[in-house]
Amino acid sequence: MANKKILIIEDDPDVLQGMHIRLKASHYDIFLAGDTFSGVAEARKSEPDLILLDLGLPAGGGFVVMDRLKLIPSIAIIPIIVVSARDRLENQKRALEAGAKAFLQKPVDDAELLAVIRRVLGEPAARREQPAVYDLGSI
Amino acid sequence: MKEKPLQILLVEDNAGDVRLLREMFSKERRDAFQLTHLLRMSEAETHLAKGGVDIVLLDLGLPDGHGLDTVRRAHAAAPDVPVIVLTGLDDEALAAEAMNAGAQDYLIKGQIENRALPRALRHAIERHRMQRETDLIRTHQMQFKDEFLSHVSHELRSPLSAIYQFATILRDGIAGELKPAQHEYLEIVLRNVKQLQSMISDLFEVTRLQAGKLIIELQCTSISDAIAYTVDTLQGAATAKGITLSSDIECLLPSVCADPTRIRQILVILIDNAIKFTPANGTVKVQARRLEENPNLMVLEVSDSGCGISADMTERIFERLFQTSASEGRKGLGLGLYICRELVTRQGGQIWAKSATGQGSVFSVTLPIFSLPNLIAPAFRKKGCENSPITVVVTEIGSQTGWLSDKVRAEQSHGVRDVLQSCLHSSLDVLLPKMGVAGAVELFFIVAITNEVGGEAIRKRIGEQLHEHIQQASLTLSTSYKSLGPTKRSSTDSMDDCLEKVASEIQGLMNNEISSRMVEHG
Numbered sequence: 001m002a003n004k005k006i007l008i009i010e011d012d013p014d015v016l017q018g019m020h021i022r023l024k025a026s027h028y029d030i031f032l033a034g035d036t037f038s039g040v041a042e043a044r045k046s047e048p049d050l051i052l053l054d055l056g057l058p059a060g061g062g063f064v065v066m067d068r069l070k071l072i073p074s075i076a077i078i079p080i081i082v083v084s085a086r087d088r089l090e091n092q093k094r095a096l097e098a099g100a101k102a103f104l105q106k107p108v109d110d111a112e113l114l115a116v117i118r119r120v121l122g123e124p125a126a127r128r129e130q131p132a133v134y135d136l137g138s139i
Numbered sequence: 140m141k142e143k144p145l146q147i148l149l150v151e152d153n154a155g156d157v158r159l160l161r162e163m164f165s166k167e168r169r170d171a172f173q174l175t176h177l178l179r180m181s182e183a184e185t186h187l188a189k190g191g192v193d194i195v196l197l198d199l200g201l202p203d204g205h206g207l208d209t210v211r212r213a214h215a216a217a218p219d220v221p222v223i224v225l226t227g228l229d230d231e232a233l234a235a236e237a238m239n240a241g242a243q244d245y246l247i248k249g250q251i252e253n254r255a256l257p258r259a260l261r262h263a264i265e266r267h268r269m270q271r272e273t274d275l276i277r278t279h280q281m282q283f284k285d286e287f288l289s290h291v292s293h294e295l296r297s298p299l300s301a302i303y304q305f306a307t308i309l310r311d312g313i314a315g316e317l318k319p320a321q322h323e324y325l326e327i328v329l330r331n332v333k334q335l336q337s338m339i340s341d342l343f344e345v346t347r348l349q350a351g352k353l354i355i356e357l358q359c360t361s362i363s364d365a366i367a368y369t370v371d372t373l374q375g376a377a378t379a380k381g382i383t384l385s386s387d388i389e390c391l392l393p394s395v396c397a398d399p400t401r402i403r404q405i406l407v408i409l410i411d412n413a414i415k416f417t418p419a420n421g422t423v424k425v426q427a428r429r430l431e432e433n434p435n436l437m438v439l440e441v442s443d444s445g446c447g448i449s450a451d452m453t454e455r456i457f458e459r460l461f462q463t464s465a466s467e468g469r470k471g472l473g474l475g476l477y478i479c480r481e482l483v484t485r486q487g488g489q490i491w492a493k494s495a496t497g498q499g500s501v502f503s504v505t506l507p508i509f510s511l512p513n514l515i516a517p518a519f520r521k522k523g524c525e526n527s528p529i530t531v532v533v534t535e536i537g538s539q540t541g542w543l544s545d546k547v548r549a550e551q552s553h554g555v556r557d558v559l560q561s562c563l564h565s566s567l568d569v570l571l572p573k574m575g576v577a578g579a580v581e582l583f584f585i586v587a588i589t590n591e592v593g594g595e596a597i598r599k600r601i602g603e604q605l606h607e608h609i610q611q612a613s614l615t616l617s618t619s620y621k622s623l624g625p626t627k628r629s630s631t632d633s634m635d636d637c638l639e640k641v642a643s644e645i646q647g648l649m650n651n652e653i654s655s656r657m658v659e660h661g
Contacts, residue, residue, distance in 0.1 A: 087343060
């Protein structure tokens with residue numbers, strides 16, 4: 001079976017690279033974008049199975065990306081996971097209302113990230129990748 | 140430059156006092172003061188609300204206002220205008236209280252000197268202006284600090300994220316095989332990343348606490364579950380340090396009225412601290428029981444065999460940014476216990492510590508026990524227990540996909556509660572807090588003091604009011620109601636007995652509703 005395709009839209013190049021390496025190691029095909037505009041363009045071009053989306057992006061931001069994608073029927077159905085450094089309390093609700101499947105707060109635990117990706121893609125969860133329960137940041 | 144005359148409002152009903160004061164002002168330059176005289180507090184309030192007054196001279200015994208109340212009313216009508224109270228010779232105590240209530244100064248009738256009066260007025264105005272300015276600066280500073288903290292904690296998360304990602308990439312061997320020492324050092328990096336992460340969360344939490352943005356959702360919460368969860372979560376950290384972490388929970392412990400997320404947060408902070416300050420081979424123990432002195436309260440205790448706290452410090456440790464000398468070399472912001480205390484008090488409880496240096500510490504938290512009789516008591520006190528009909532309205536919110544995720548549950552429950560609250564029949568009806576976890580759906584219970592007809596009316600109203608909300612969020616809604624017959628209650632019961640009976644009937648009904656869903660959904 002072909003690898004699933006994931007598009008990462010993230011403006012911090014280090015975080016972008018880190019996620020790229022991590023997810024490639026878990027056998028996903030990765031596409032990258034660093035701002036609002038190229039994020040939407042890359043989504044049209046590569047038609048990924050899943051989008052990991054930062055909220056604070058140049059030239060608009062994550063919520064703008066979500067609005068634009070909704071207008072394009074072929075990619076409107078692609079599931080989105082928001083990965084942001086912003087405060088969960090204020091942004092999780094808004095992200096989910098805008099159609100995101102999940103909100104993850106940076107720094108995201110690797111196991112949690114992979115577990116959520118698997119769940120959203122409908123893949124069986126690997127046992128060793130169950131999310132770590134002890135995470136002060138998410139309490 | 141010519142100064143504008145000072146606008147003085149004199150509120151005084153004694154003609155003699157008014158004449159005296161008028162005389163004093165008449166000796167001053169004509170353009171320096173302009174005196175308006177009113178007899179009643181109500182007139183003064185109207186006049187003050189119009190603006191233009193620089194200072195108020197206020198008598199404390201008016202026909203329509205007395206004592207401190209008049210000061211408060213003057214303040215409410217014009218918060219920016221300083222007030223000087225006029226009192227009799229034997230009333231200095233009252234004058235002092237008036238100052239506490241916000242008056243700038245007081246003058247004793249019959250002892251006012253001609254030349255001192257204008258000076259007293261000008262000083263009062265100046266003092267008042269300075270005070271307002273200081274208050275304003277302080278408010279701005281607090282606001283700036285909150286925004287700053289929120290900004291900083293956000294900005295710290297991105298670089299921390301990159302450090303975490305690359306450290307785990309190295310540790311997991313994605314970039315090549317590691318020697319054991321290299322692996323160990325990366326674990327140290329990651330441990331410190333975790334520390335920083337929790338400090339940032341603390342900063343955020345404190346900002347939220349102070350900005351009043353913290354959400355606490357009180358519900359019927361099982362303490363045993365919260366303890367089991369936290370002990371399980373922190374077992375790894377304890378074992379790693381060679382510490383025995385155990386819990387001892389009284390069986391048949393009642394539920395508390397609290398937010399389960401916040402209870403876990405409190406327990407994590409307390410147990411985490413206990414582990415931090417306890418050396419290897421020590422013990423940390425979590426206990427819960429009903430408080431003997433007050434059966435309406437539950438007490439949670441986290442005790443350790445650690446280094447202890449000197450007796451004079453057991454209060455101060457809950458202050459913001461406090462760190463003991465024992466915490467030297469241990470990393471933290473000194474915010475954990477402060478957050479703890481805030482969370483506990485906002486849920487109607489108390490927290491304290493008992494300790495002595497070298498003898499371990501015991502941290503105790505009290506929380507109100509969840510009591511259905513207490514919740515429904517106001518209605519019955521008013522209506523009389525034995526005759527009032529009772530109908531329990533059950534609202535079930537589910538997901539169109541068949542499973543309501545915890546996230547959606549949390550997102551939706553506030554909105555749904557607000558709508559349900561607006562559907563109540565009378566002010567005596569009670570929308571109960573969350574009563575339990577019912578499998579794949581969320582259940583809301585209303586105890587209404589009405590019969591079937593009223594129950595049907597509420598059911599209909601809920602359907603109408605929630606319809607749109609439910610559609611938008613792809614949820615499902617079903618509402619039903621059940622009336623309790625009055626037969627089982629006898630008029631010879633005392634109010635408390637009767638309440639207990641009714642409550643246990645309602646509880647039984649709710650338990651059935653909850654458990655039937657558990658079975659349905661496995």
